[in-house]
Amino acid sequence: MTVEFYKYQGTGNDFVIIDNRRYNLSKNDTKTIKLLCDRRFGIGADGLIFLENSGIEGEDFKMVYFNSDGNESTMCGNGGRCLVSFAHYLNIFEKETLFSAIDGQHEASITNGVVSLKMQDVSNIETLENALYLNTGSPHYVTLTSDILNKNIKVDGAAIRYNDRFKKEGTNVNFVEPITANLYRVRTYERGVEDETLSCGTGVTAVAIAMHALSKTDKNSVDLIVQGGSLNVAFNTNNGTYTNVWLTGPAEQVFKGEVSW
Numbered sequence: 001m002t003v004e005f006y007k008y009q010g011t012g013n014d015f016v017i018i019d020n021r022r023y024n025l026s027k028n029d030t031k032t033i034k035l036l037c038d039r040r041f042g043i044g045a046d047g048l049i050f051l052e053n054s055g056i057e058g059e060d061f062k063m064v065y066f067n068s069d070g071n072e073s074t075m076c077g078n079g080g081r082c083l084v085s086f087a088h089y090l091n092i093f094e095k096e097t098l099f100s101a102i103d104g105q106h107e108a109s110i111t112n113g114v115v116s117l118k119m120q121d122v123s124n125i126e127t128l129e130n131a132l133y134l135n136t137g138s139p140h141y142v143t144l145t146s147d148i149l150n151k152n153i154k155v156d157g158a159a160i161r162y163n164d165r166f167k168k169e170g171t172n173v174n175f176v177e178p179i180t181a182n183l184y185r186v187r188t189y190e191r192g193v194e195d196e197t198l199s200c201g202t203g204v205t206a207v208a209i210a211m212h213a214l215s216k217t218d219k220n221s222v223d224l225i226v227q228g229g230s231l232n233v234a235f236n237t238n239n240g241t242y243t244n245v246w247l248t249g250p251a252e253q254v255f256k257g258e259v260s261w
């Protein structure tokens, strides 16, 4: 089979994107999806995304997300932003769009290559020893650290991701170092990639909300520096519930090609 693919990146979190309305590829072909994401034997990416027809009135498309391990996973914030950019490239919409993903409906808009993606509301924030645990469409463990650029994220992140609490379902692990009240540096170990990624959209969303929940900031708009660039997270908050949560940053088409298997 020969399939046209597009390679996108959002602050260094990179994805193979396929317009699956044309191919109807199976979501269960884990082996093929893993191979396409392999950085030596395939195209190489942190994840792979199908653009599909939504079938729901008012929605322009549907997002199906796979981690590079080949398994379908929960919401990907940077992947969602890249998919919005791809849908705009295909002229599916002009400025604003509405699509569905595994965690529900998402509004989004694009201006000059910068995509703003509305994330799900967040209400259950669990306090753990030295961390907060919350779900922004994917599960995130958020812990404050210092000297973040000298940490071994793969080792330290895996130790948490595979501990007794998280080893079954997994979790993403975010290390955060405050710079100012509304500027934080973040490094993330991603479940399903099982390594550090250069950026994690649902991760920085979790960090921004966690910093507010810990009263590290009283701002409703927070900038986050990641290894692959920087992102903004803005939100409303009322009594521990976070709504109108928006993740904003660049999304870029790197190349397109054809792949056969």
Ligand SMILES: N[C@H](CCC[C@H](N)C(=O)O)C(=O)O
Binding pocket: 013, 046, 047, 067, 073, 074, 075, 076, 077, 078, 079, 138, 139, 172, 190, 191, 192, 193, 199, 200, 201, 202, 203
């Ligand atoms: N690895 C995550 C999904 C992708 C999250 C990340 N790429 C993002 O931008 O949100 C998980 O399995 O929970």
